[in-house]
Amino acid sequence: MSPGPARAALTEFVLKVHARCDLACDHCYVYEHADQSWRRRPVRMTPDVLRAAAGRIAEHAAAHGLPDVTVVLHGGEPLLLGPDGLGQVLAELRRVIGPVTRLRMGMQTNGVLLSERFCDLLAEHDVAVGVSLDGDRAANDRHRRFRSGASSYDQVLRALALLRRPAYRRLWSGLLCTVDVRSDPVAVYEALLAQEPPRIDFLLPHGTWDNPPWRPAAGDTAYARWLRAVHDRWRADGRPVPVRLFDSLLSTARGGPSGTEWLGLDPIDLAVIETDGEWEQADSLKTAYDGAPATGMTVFSHTADDVAASALLARRRSGRAGLSDECRRCPVVDQCGGGLFAHRYGAGHFDNPSVYCADLKELIVHVNENPPEPVRLDAGLPDDFIDRLAALTGDRVAIGRLVEAQIAIVHALLAEVADPLPTGGAGADGWAALTALDRSAPESVARIAAHPYVRAWAVDCLAGTGTGARQGPDYLSAIAAAAALDAGTPVHLAVPVRGGRLHLPTVGTVLLPEVADGTARVEIGPDSLRVRAGDVTVAVNPGTAGGPRWWPTRRLVAQDVSVLLEDGDPHRDCHRLPAGDRLGDEGAARWAATFAAAWQVIRDEVPGHAEELRAGLRAVVPLRRSGAGVSEASTARQAFGGVAATETDAGSLAVLLVHEFQHSKMNALLDVCDLVDGTRPIDITVGWRPDPRPAEAVLHGIYAHAAVADIWRIRTDRQVDGAQAVYRRYRDWTAEAIGALQRADALTPAGSRLVRQVARSMSGWPS
Numbered sequence: 001m002s003p004g005p006a007r008a009a010l011t012e013f014v015l016k017v018h019a020r021c022d023l024a025c026d027h028c029y030v031y032e033h034a035d036q037s038w039r040r041r042p043v044r045m046t047p048d049v050l051r052a053a054a055g056r057i058a059e060h061a062a063a064h065g066l067p068d069v070t071v072v073l074h075g076g077e078p079l080l081l082g083p084d085g086l087g088q089v090l091a092e093l094r095r096v097i098g099p100v101t102r103l104r105m106g107m108q109t110n111g112v113l114l115s116e117r118f119c120d121l122l123a124e125h126d127v128a129v130g131v132s133l134d135g136d137r138a139a140n141d142r143h144r145r146f147r148s149g150a151s152s153y154d155q156v157l158r159a160l161a162l163l164r165r166p167a168y169r170r171l172w173s174g175l176l177c178t179v180d181v182r183s184d185p186v187a188v189y190e191a192l193l194a195q196e197p198p199r200i201d202f203l204l205p206h207g208t209w210d211n212p213p214w215r216p217a218a219g220d221t222a223y224a225r226w227l228r229a230v231h232d233r234w235r236a237d238g239r240p241v242p243v244r245l246f247d248s249l250l251s252t253a254r255g256g257p258s259g260t261e262w263l264g265l266d267p268i269d270l271a272v273i274e275t276d277g278e279w280e281q282a283d284s285l286k287t288a289y290d291g292a293p294a295t296g297m298t299v300f301s302h303t304a305d306d307v308a309a310s311a312l313l314a315r316r317r318s319g320r321a322g323l324s325d326e327c328r329r330c331p332v333v334d335q336c337g338g339g340l341f342a343h344r345y346g347a348g349h350f351d352n353p354s355v356y357c358a359d360l361k362e363l364i365v366h367v368n369e370n371p372p373e374p375v376r377l378d379a380g381l382p383d384d385f386i387d388r389l390a391a392l393t394g395d396r397v398a399i400g401r402l403v404e405a406q407i408a409i410v411h412a413l414l415a416e417v418a419d420p421l422p423t424g425g426a427g428a429d430g431w432a433a434l435t436a437l438d439r440s441a442p443e444s445v446a447r448i449a450a451h452p453y454v455r456a457w458a459v460d461c462l463a464g465t466g467t468g469a470r471q472g473p474d475y476l477s478a479i480a481a482a483a484a485l486d487a488g489t490p491v492h493l494a495v496p497v498r499g500g501r502l503h504l505p506t507v508g509t510v511l512l513p514e515v516a517d518g519t520a521r522v523e524i525g526p527d528s529l530r531v532r533a534g535d536v537t538v539a540v541n542p543g544t545a546g547g548p549r550w551w552p553t554r555r556l557v558a559q560d561v562s563v564l565l566e567d568g569d570p571h572r573d574c575h576r577l578p579a580g581d582r583l584g585d586e587g588a589a590r591w592a593a594t595f596a597a598a599w600q601v602i603r604d605e606v607p608g609h610a611e612e613l614r615a616g617l618r619a620v621v622p623l624r625r626s627g628a629g630v631s632e633a634s635t636a637r638q639a640f641g642g643v644a645a646t647e648t649d650a651g652s653l654a655v656l657l658v659h660e661f662q663h664s665k666m667n668a669l670l671d672v673c674d675l676v677d678g679t680r681p682i683d684i685t686v687g688w689r690p691d692p693r694p695a696e697a698v699l700h701g702i703y704a705h706a707a708v709a710d711i712w713r714i715r716t717d718r719q720v721d722g723a724q725a726v727y728r729r730y731r732d733w734t735a736e737a738i739g740a741l742q743r744a745d746a747l748t749p750a751g752s753r754l755v756r757q758v759a760r761s762m763s764g765w766p767s
């Protein structure tokens with residue numbers, strides 16, 4: 001279900017490619033419930049039905065301008081097609097639908113027949129695989145057995161072991177578990193969790209008012225009790241895996257979408273195509289009465305629009321208006337939405353609440369009253385912050401929160417530097433000016449504090465190392481002078497001069513060779529800057545080009561972005577690679593042109609990252625060219641928003657900026673959130689380095705390489721020469737590292753959540 005731009009359109013199609021199953025689960029709604037239409041249908045979808053079905057989907061996508069559609073192979077058991085048959089189906093779908101829209105393919109399977117050959121095929125066609133498993137052996141064997149009565153448990157576990165392999169891990173979309181209240185809820189949950197699925201989905205067994213689900217006693221809300229127990233355990237565990245049912249309730253509690261037809265008021269956008277080409281509604285309707293899902297339409301005679309307009313489907317798409325009076329009056333209707341449509345059936349109509357009404361009410365109230373413990377985040381960051389940063393689609397708002405958190409950290413560092421200063425010195429005067437400015441012009445102080453190399457100075461200064469120690473606490477006055485200039489507030493301050501240079505962060509450098517090391521007087525007027533040292537006076541108009549004594553900090557400007565070309569700040573040399581010297585006019589002009597072209601590439605290829613960079617990138621530091629002449633780049637732990645790079649071409653700079661800013665974000669996230677469990681230090685082998693890496697470095701690599709893979713994925717789509725090989729390399733490195741990190745159990749719940757979200761963002765990518 002996706003609330004896409006064309007709300008009247010269907011976006012998800014379930015294809016019944018094989019109508020029989022190798023298992024005989026007694027709770028299966030296809031064979032064991034009221035609708036028995038499977039008996040009259042062909043065993044497998046024929047090529048002409050498949051071609052017509054694919055054609056209808058493509059036609060629908062084109063007519064509605066859909067950016068993507070999802071096709072889920074279902075049965076019966078789709079793996080009964082065999083590898084060749086399945087390959088033909090997947091190839092045909094790609095051939096017909098692929099040229100029209102982005103095709104996302106999925107498959108729901110019992111897993112019994114899953115083999116390496118199948119997995120290779122599914123990987124080749126990028127098919128997300130959901131597997132049905134009802135929990136531990138006891139729970140699973142209660143229902144999911146072969147016709148002979150034999151257990152399917154071991155075969156399914158073998159399939160899951162295959163899907164956990166690094167090569168196939170990205171295919172796995174999750175586990176589907178049908179609830180049986182006779183099973184121990186926590187044992188079921190733990191057994192599912194032990195399989196390390198990317199997601200768990202709990203389904204209530206289908207039933208209606210005419211055929212109600214089994215309960216220990218009439219009126220007993222056993223299903224609510226069972227799900228509450230699972231919810232409480234999941235919550236206490238720190239929500240180690242997404243559980244669709246609970247995530248859906250948490251989302252709708254905040255006014256978000258439910259993401260499932262089981263709950264909420266999201267419009268239904270799904271239709272089923274049977275093996276004979278009949279259009280049907282959701283499979284769950286099979287539980288209502290014989291013929292309930294039927295539409296009387298086929299792919300040969302009717303379009304998907306005809307199906308969407310059919311009376312029962314239109315009603316299921318009408319949200320609150322399509323509910324019973326009792327549901328419309330219900331206080332939790334926005335979250336429940338009357339439950340699954342099929343479960344409302346009774347006495348010949350659907351104008352009823354769900355047969356699970358009392359359970360749903362009790363569960364919803366319980367989940368609302370026991371919201372998840374927030375992932376531990378400092379600085380009052382919202383609970384969904386991790387998800388927003390992990391999504392590769394870009395989130396300007398989340399970056400804004402990171403910037404705020406960084407500014408708060410810098411403020412604290414400045415206060416720490418100022419703490420022991422004796423009164424009357426340059427540092428103490430600078431601190432006094434800074435605190436006064438913070439009251440009168442806090443935005444100006446924040447703008448200077450957000451400069452990456454102010455923090456770099458403060459950390460060095462406190463540690464007594466590097467250029468930070470050389471400038472010492474007196475540099476507080478340089479920061480104050482820069483903030484005063486930004487605010488247009490007059491101040492006079494003594495500012496340190498080191499090596500004949502006086503630097504004001506974000507503003508520029510005054511050259512005072514006659515001073516060498518000492519201080520100079522900086523006089524800031526409403527719109528002037530004057531520097532005095534002995535007999536020398538330098539009057540600077542910061543907005544003008546440089547002169548013999550004045551090196552202004554220049555900017556790289558492109559369309560909707562402007563960042564500093566930082567080649568003068570003495571604290572910029574905190575990166576892994578050495579910073580270059582001040583650029584001449586020609587070199588600066590080259591950088592400006594390359595940056596503008598790179599920005600166009602970023603906007604064009606990954607606009608979400610452009611949004612993030614615009615919100616968080618502050619400065620680009622030119623690096624000294626390496627002897628090998630290769631493009632290199634770096635970020636520094638203490639310099640959020642600063643990226644250092646060697647001069648290169650626009651396409652490469654675009655990749656370097658996105659790549660390094662991911663590291664910068666990760667550094668900032670680590671400032672506000674524990675992502676790695678420090679009690680379990682471990683080194684992990686990764687694809688991009690010969691030496692095993694600690695968990696934090698692997699996390700960095702995953703985050704950065706996923707973004708790089710994303711760029712090369714787009715370039716592959718655009719048929720850029722050699723792009724596919726690069727895309728695959730980064731994607732595989734990332735996917736393998738995700739698997740290794742998850743197996744290593746070295747992350748906190750917040751770290752696990754981030755990694756899962758990155759994996760989810762990558763789950764629809766092509767092989």
Ligand code: SF4
Nearest residue numbers: 327330336338354357
């Ligand atoms: S809890 Fe019951 S009455 Fe309320 S919306 Fe759900 S099914 Fe309807």
